[in-house]
Amino acid sequence: MKVGVLALQGAVAEHRSMLEKLGATAVAVKKVEDLLDLDGLIIPGGESTTISKLMHKYDLMEAVRRFGHAGKPILGTCAGAILLAKEIQGQAEHHLGLMEIKVERNAFGRQKDSFEALLPIAHVGADYPAVFIRAPYIVEVSDRGDVLAKYEDKIVAARVDHYLACAFHPELTEDTRLHKYFLDMIKK
Template structure:
């Protein structure tokens, strides 16, 4: 794939040994309990923690945000604790409550078309975490050093600016 003047080779991460060779990492949406179980069972969790600690760029979206958080407020989710936030799973409702919103995101000149599907909200943000945008006073995009987390799905739009900020700036 080529975007932002960069060529990238996409690798799916389903087993240990892939993450250490990556230059950037995206943890997408899906089902957070399933993702966290896969990461633990396959030995990928420690690789992702080391990746984040190494300063390489990461983007975590929706369920990826839940798994990356310090606390998901759900004992079924084993979080990676690489983003100093607390999240509320499905805070914006169920699948039928999905919505789109134009968001003013710090670092983007024009509003971003965000897609929310069973989206989490960020409840608590620790020092060292910058809030990039909010909806109704609730953070929905944050940055901590090399990790950007969004409650929404930037990959479901044709707009790749969030990926650009996360990976190439």
């Protein structure tokens, strides 16, 4: 299995390491050609506006949309969830607009408000160690989607069709279960 990690900003090496621990081939995606022959894609955390600008600069925005429209699974973590969302609270425009969710940016505060929490995540585990850094949360999920996890009544992980979004950074832990869930999505 060959999975790309959008390599414009964020914890790219950490996502690639997780994928490789699980036996997948991890590819750094920096240009459109890098998307060819991939089975899935991870859009990592970072700063969503910066990642979006870089995606436009390298003509990746439309290419990633086509990738998603072709039915290939995409995981968005933290800023990646914001990039995937069809709607961003308080913003007129979205970025990729692929996933039928609405997100609130920086919903848990600033960098200094970062925290870790053990979460129950459906299909993943009852005690997942989630790392939140300037994290968004998911305000709404389409009727076709599933809420996978909440923290203090806020949705922090969801799946809609072949899209998976989480507000936290699974790549910053030693726990591979969320990445395994994503690889299982790709296999199906």
